[in-house]
Amino acid sequence: MGRLFGTDGVRGVANADLTAELALGLSVAAAHVLAEAGTFAGHRPTAGVGRDPRASGEFLEAAVVAGLASAGVDVLRVGVLPTPAVAYLTGALGADLGVMLSASHNAMPDNGIKFFARGGHKLADELEDRIETVYEQHRTGAPWERPTGAGVGRVSDYDEGFEKYVAHLIAVLPNRLDGLKVVLDEAHGAASHVSPEAFARAGAEVVTIGGEPDGLNINDGCGSTHLGLLKAAVLEHGADFGIAHDGDADRCLAVDGAGEEVDGDQILAVLALAMREAGTLRGDTVVATVMSNLGFKLAMEREGLQLVQTAVGDRYVLEAMKAEGYALGGEQSGHVIVLDHATTGDGTLTGLMLAARVAATGRSLAELAGVMRRLPQVLINVPDVDKSRVKTSAELATAVAEAERELGATGRVLLRPSGTEPLVRVMVEAADIEQARSVAGSLADAVKSALG
Known part of the structure; x- marks a missing residue:
């Protein structure tokens, strides 16, 4: 069996590569591995399970919930929420693990499974490898202990997740967004309601596009992988700038008032200077991947900031940040991690912080992003x-x-x-x-x- 886990969970065509049987089996295996690792020691385990709006997420969620409950894990279904919201809630609710069903920026036929450990952090490689091993053992007939009676997990809906997450986003903003007009492209994805609500509560005038998910239209010609609609909408509405998310809203890309793209490197550069000014950029260091534009590296050197580069994947950025205590990291693709406020890339939080910088300085996004020049x-x-x-x-x-x-x-x-x-x-x-x-x-x- 080839390695199931990639750089961001297990992903494939839903009901072909990623089947209900696989989702159920991986969930059982994850419960067993985390139990063996001592995660559940001395108490009845709890898991939070969320998903993006893909139609396939409905049956895959049912399979994951069934697998966890059959392994004795109590399950809180948090519904359709962004990946960073599920990560946040895993920590905020004291859950032992979290599960997100999403294929992020991939087309609708795909789906994926991401596991979060206690605290909302992605699983280490060795735990993922162990989950694969245990899954394969179960799949080929090795027996596993099945709780019965009161030992089986209970399943309930947690409807407060939306409000709890939005309140968290607003609470960590350094300033309000009054006076800004912002276009949000939600990619018909998991942040279709969360992001507009958060920006509006923070004081911005909001125009939303790509905010009507029907289970089939996620990422379809919109969102962070297709910026054409956002560019046109920013110009049409005379907005200060636009923000684009992907299907599970762990990414953020932007478009300035003239309709020009502002990528993840530029966003990182803007936030790095803002955080240094606020005294929150620990070590005056930013973590990025080897995919970052050479212009970003040159800009950081010119500003007197240190750059640590990692392999591609926000999990590797996060590992480097946690190892040295750095506060800011991300990828050119728009995964930005602000470790004081999130355990993973958070597109809505990134967009809010970018908007807060525009509001606080009174400068346009284009002017702020000009801190770096992208090389071709x-x-x-x-x-x-x-x-x-x-x-x-x-x-x-x-x-x-x-x-x-x-x-x-x-x-x-x-x-x-x-x-x-x-x-x-x-x-x-x-x-x-x-x-x-x-x-x-x-x-x-x-x-x-x-x-x-």
């Missing part, structure tokens, strides 16, 4: 290749070396197998966009040739 960057996704051989292919290593020689000190190359999709990402940065495109295209062809 080209990203090509190469599908239908053997992504497991990216690091071992001699042919590909030769192509990368040739590309690096061509770019010299003015650019860089990064090849990365996707952790959530069957493809390889080719990223090239250069001082000139045409050179970046040329090198990226050549490398994409090399990937197809070497790994196809």
Whole structure:
């Protein structure tokens, strides 16, 4: 069995790759592993379970709840809420674990399962590996202890999660948003009600698009992966700026008042300076991944801030932040972690804090984001290749070396197998966009040739 867990949980086409049987089995295995690890020692365990609006989330939620309850875990169903809300509630309610059903920015047919440990933190790799092992043992017939009678878990709905989470978001804002007009693109996803409510309570005038989920339209031509509608809406409504989330709202991208994109690197840069000014940027350090634009690194150096870079994936950003006590980290894709207020990327919180900086300074988002200049960057996704051989292919290593020689000190190359999709990402940065495109295209062809 190949590894089920990717960089962000278990993900695949719902009812094909990710079946009800798999969801149930993984939930049972997770309960057993966490019990063995001492998480449930001395008390009856509790889990919070949430989901995004995908139609498949309905049957997958039922399977997860059944698996947990059958393993003796009491379950609180928190309903349709963003991933960071489920993480927050896992900690706030003192639950022993949390489960979120979402495929984030993926298209509607996909779904996924994310587990959170006590406190709302993502599980360590070794626990995920152990869950896979136990799941496989159960799947192939190994018996497991099944509670009966009063030992089975009880299931109830927790309807207060929405209000508790929104109140948390408002409470941590440094200032109100009065006077701002903001367009929110909710991707017909999990934050369709949460984000507009939070921005409105904070004082902003809110225009919402992509806020009518029907179970089938999540991420469909909207949200953080399709910014065209948001750009048009910002211009149409004369808004100060726009915010876009993905399906589970752990991402935030922005569009300034002129309709220009503000990516995760720029958002990180704006928040880093705001937090340094407030005295909350511990160690004057920001954590980002190797995918961050070279312009971000140069901006941080110019501002006298330290940059720690990690592998791609917000879990690795979080690990580095927790290891050294850093307060801010994130990814170019819009995963931003403000560790004092969240245990994972939180798109709504990020958008609110970005808006708070605009309101507090009286400067436009475009002016604030100008702290860094993005170097031309080209990203090509190469599908239908053997992504497991990216690091071992001699042919590909030769192509990368040739590309690096061509770019010299003015650019860089990064090849990365996707952790959530069957493809390889080719990223090239250069001082000139045409050179970046040329090198990226050549490398994409090399990937197809070497790994196809």
